[in-house]
Amino acid sequence: MPSVSRSSLGYLAATAVLLVAVLAFPSLAPNPYILSVGIVVLNYAVLSTSWNFVGGFIGYISLGHGALAGLGAYGTGLLVTKAGLPSFVALLAAALMVAALALPIGYAALRVRGASFVIVSIALVLILLLVFQSWASLTGGSRGLNVPRPFPDLLRPEHHRVFFFLFAGLLGIAMLTWWAIDRSRFGLGLKAIREDEDKAESLGTPTFSYKLVVFVVSAFFTGLAGGLYALWFGDLDPVFQFSILTGSYMVLMALLGGVRNLFGPLVGALVVGSALEYFKVQFGDTQLHLVATGLLLALVVLFMPDGVLPAIGSLAARFRPAQSSIREVTQAELRESRLAERGPVPAGAGANGKEDRG
Amino acid sequence: MPSGALLFQSVILGLLLGGLYALLAAGLTLYFGIMRVVMIAHSAFLILAAYLAWWSHSRLGIDPLLSLLVTVPLFFACGVLLQRLLLARLRPATMTMMSVLLTFAIAVCVEGLLGYVFTGTQRRIQLGYGSASFEVLGARVAVVKLIAFGLAAVSLLALYLLMKRTTFGWALRATIQHRDAARLVGIDTDRVAGFGFGLGLATAAVGGTALSLDTTIYPSLHWHWIGPLMAIIVVGGLGSVPGAAAAAMVLGLLQSLLQIPLGTTWAQTVFYIALFATLAFRPQGFFGGRLAQRF
Numbered sequence: 001m002p003s004v005s006r007s008s009l010g011y012l013a014a015t016a017v018l019l020v021a022v023l024a025f026p027s028l029a030p031n032p033y034i035l036s037v038g039i040v041v042l043n044y045a046v047l048s049t050s051w052n053f054v055g056g057f058i059g060y061i062s063l064g065h066g067a068l069a070g071l072g073a074y075g076t077g078l079l080v081t082k083a084g085l086p087s088f089v090a091l092l093a094a095a096l097m098v099a100a101l102a103l104p105i106g107y108a109a110l111r112v113r114g115a116s117f118v119i120v121s122i123a124l125v126l127i128l129l130l131v132f133q134s135w136a137s138l139t140g141g142s143r144g145l146n147v148p149r150p151f152p153d154l155l156r157p158e159h160h161r162v163f164f165f166l167f168a169g170l171l172g173i174a175m176l177t178w179w180a181i182d183r184s185r186f187g188l189g190l191k192a193i194r195e196d197e198d199k200a201e202s203l204g205t206p207t208f209s210y211k212l213v214v215f216v217v218s219a220f221f222t223g224l225a226g227g228l229y230a231l232w233f234g235d236l237d238p239v240f241q242f243s244i245l246t247g248s249y250m251v252l253m254a255l256l257g258g259v260r261n262l263f264g265p266l267v268g269a270l271v272v273g274s275a276l277e278y279f280k281v282q283f284g285d286t287q288l289h290l291v292a293t294g295l296l297l298a299l300v301v302l303f304m305p306d307g308v309l310p311a312i313g314s315l316a317a318r319f320r321p322a323q324s325s326i327r328e329v330t331q332a333e334l335r336e337s338r339l340a341e342r343g344p345v346p347a348g349a350g351a352n353g354k355e356d357r358g
Numbered sequence: 359m360p361s362g363a364l365l366f367q368s369v370i371l372g373l374l375l376g377g378l379y380a381l382l383a384a385g386l387t388l389y390f391g392i393m394r395v396v397m398i399a400h401s402a403f404l405i406l407a408a409y410l411a412w413w414s415h416s417r418l419g420i421d422p423l424l425s426l427l428v429t430v431p432l433f434f435a436c437g438v439l440l441q442r443l444l445l446a447r448l449r450p451a452t453m454t455m456m457s458v459l460l461t462f463a464i465a466v467c468v469e470g471l472l473g474y475v476f477t478g479t480q481r482r483i484q485l486g487y488g489s490a491s492f493e494v495l496g497a498r499v500a501v502v503k504l505i506a507f508g509l510a511a512v513s514l515l516a517l518y519l520l521m522k523r524t525t526f527g528w529a530l531r532a533t534i535q536h537r538d539a540a541r542l543v544g545i546d547t548d549r550v551a552g553f554g555f556g557l558g559l560a561t562a563a564v565g566g567t568a569l570s571l572d573t574t575i576y577p578s579l580h581w582h583w584i585g586p587l588m589a590i591i592v593v594g595g596l597g598s599v600p601g602a603a604a605a606a607m608v609l610g611l612l613q614s615l616l617q618i619p620l621g622t623t624w625a626q627t628v629f630y631i632a633l634f635a636t637l638a639f640r641p642q643g644f645f646g647g648r649l650a651q652r653f
Binding site for chain 1: 444449458459465466467471474591624630638641
């Protein structure tokens with residue numbers, strides 16, 4: 001099938017370009033500040049890709065993933081400082097704890113449809129902010145929590161460089177997992193839930209357990225990203241860790257790039273993450289960055305709910321002959337392949353498939 | 359063990375607070391009933407109304423209650439425009455999810471603009487009768503709290519009468535129950551849905567004015583309101599106005615009572631515990647009907 005080989009070729013090319021860019025960036029970055037911006041953007045990319053396990057596959061919008069990242073960060077920090085675990089053991093343990101905590105949260109949130117899920121996700125951020133600010137004896141409260149560096153003898157630029165590659169590696173693992181689920185039978189079930197949950201259920205997809213599993217996977221990666229951030233940044237404050245804005249940035253990035261695309265969240269993180277940093281430098285700490293975030297989110301939701309990548313794809317397809325659809329497999333291709341599989345079939349028998357609501 | 363007078367005082371304060379919660383939750387329920395929209399910007403508009411009341415009092419010297427004459431029609435118009443120009447444009451298939459993001463974006467914009475125009479400084483209205491209070495059976499009740507409750511109660515009653523007694527109310531309830539059927543019997547559902555949104559936002563105007571009477575306000579305060587309100591509409595059963603009102607009274611009362619042993623911060627968690635418990639054991643809420651079971 002021509003389109004599949006073309007798209008997989010595109011994937012390969014994109015991956016290669018990406019790998020080169022990531023590997024070259026630390027040597028090209030003119031100063032440690034730019035390198036740290038690169039780390040922040042990569043962190044956003046990991047977070048947004050983790051969010052996309054839920055948002056992209058089953059179409060449930062979570063505004064509370066910032067809280068899961070915050071839990072990962074605080075879990076790592078507390079395990080290092082209070083339990084004395086080695087940094088990266090603590091990171092893994094904290095992420096596993098976040099995943100375990102995601103089970104009861106998901107159980108409550110996913111039993112019914114989207115509206116309750118959204119409400120629970122927002123409530124999660126608010127309740128955790130409340131708890132971590134008030135429980136000062138454990139978390140340090142508003143004074144913050146200091147996390148010791150994992151590599152105490154490294155100089156600052158070297159420290160940045162190491163963490164840049166750690167974040168890049170985590171992003172690679174998250175994207176590989178996303179890609180593997182995307183191609184699996186499990187992923188097919190998840191996408192069926194996204195398109196029509198009732199129909200998916202009536203066709204025998206175990207919708208509730210599928211939703212729960214993918215939510216836990218998403219929480220695990222979010223926790224890892226949060227924990228790694230804690231080890232890199234070294235200073236945690238509940239107001240920033242349990243901010244509803246972090247969650248909304250993840251949503252904005254994934255939506256802007258395109259939730260159905262492996263590279264969507266990464267593209268979104270590149271655009272939004274650099275824009276956020278630029279805004280901080282240019283305008284300082286005014287309230288206008290809130291307005292800008294809100295406006296951008298509203299514009300994306302209203303005019304580009306499928307994201308930039310599909311929009312570019314359809315633009316490119318306009319200049320391409322004989323390829324007029326952005327679907328993964330068009331009806332015509334499906335019919336051809338079915339005909340090839342089954343041998344001659346009466347005309348029209350394969351063409352009565354319903355249009356999918358892409 | 360707290361004394362009887364303290365308990366009684368907490369009960370009264372809880373009921374007064376519950377009235378305000380009930381009015382605001384009724385607005386949220388209206389949006390959800392009409393379009394399956396979880397309106398996150400509701401409490402942002404609440405704070406906006408509080409700021410407008412504060413502004414008209416401190417800059418123009420008008421009693422904050424008089425600002426209602428402007429804010430209620432203004433918010434009604436905003437609600438109609440919001441529904442007709444923005445929410446109605448979203449694809450029906452992804453309405454619930456995308457509308458959350460859209461209203462979230464609006465909430466963030468409102469918060470940012472409030473912070474930009476009025477700065478992040480905490481504001482409070484100084485009223486002549488602000489500290490006046492009277493005693494009922496050993497409990498002190500501030501006059502402003504009673505006014506706030508009165509405003510909420512009158513608005514809720516007006517809303518109830520509007521929904522039950524007028525032709526528009528019938529049309530609105532028909533639209534909520536079954537949109538297509540309502541259109542078949544000749545109701546202009548788009549127009550009714552717009553007006554319904556206007557009504558919902560008007561409750562935020564009333565609530566905000568009531569709130570401004572005795573609360574210190576700041577731009578990010580709306581996050582402290584949206585969580586409890588969301589919990590209330592889930593516990594009450596999404597889409598059920600009486601359910602929301604009952605849940606609001608019960609949870610408001612519980613919050614007020616729990617403040618005695620736990621303090622104000624931890625008492626807030628009662629909303630979230632109720633939310634999780636409801637979803638885990640009775641996901642359709644305690645008063646919700648057919649509608650709530652699918653959301």
